[in-house]
Amino acid sequence: MFEVLPARLVQSDLFELAGSPGMVLGCAAGDLLRVADDGRFEVVEQGGxxxxxxxxxxxxxxxxxxxxxxxxxxxxxxxxxxxxxxxxxxxxxxxxxxxxxxxxxxxxxxxxxxxxxxxxxxxxxxxxx
CATH class of the missing domain: 3.30.70.100 (Alpha-Beta Plaits)
Structure with a gap:
């Protein structure tokens, strides 16, 4: 199962979420995420x-x-x-x-x-x- 969210590319592996996830915990719209090739992510900066x-x-x-x-x-x-x-x-x-x-x-x-x-x-x- 996967979920596609709108995001803005900031750098090659850094994205700003434009929407909050419905099936994934730990992030929200406005957060900056570092996303690995395997789909794992880490919140680099929490948004508002x-x-x-x-x-x-x-x-x-x-x-x-x-x-x-x-x-x-x-x-x-x-x-x-x-x-x-x-x-x-x-x-x-x-x-x-x-x-x-x-x-x-x-x-x-x-x-x-x-x-x-x-x-x-x-x-x-x-x-x-």
Missing amino acids: NWCIQAAGLGHVSAESFAALRVAVADLPGLAEAPPDLRFIVVTVGRAVGLPVIEQVMDSWAAGIDGVEWWIGNGDHATSSA
Whole structure:
């Protein structure tokens, strides 16, 4: 399994992410990554964003995803997902602060059985079911 993300080439092996990953932990849009030929990467410089990922056994409806998009747009942030909504990725600036993000994500996830969310980058192991 692999995920293709938009990025800007900075040097031969250094890229600035233009989007946050939905399936990979440890990075977010705005981070500078050094990428090896085998696909492994290291974050050289952390950007200004949190990457929040959501998935689970529950089915996320188009309506609930639309509600999340509106809620995170007010932070400001961006919620994205593939057409089948099998996972969701939210990019929010670090300046917003985790308590605000947690409140928005907890409120959204509370209405969907089996869906969990977590911070995909950083040292915080925040998650909710």
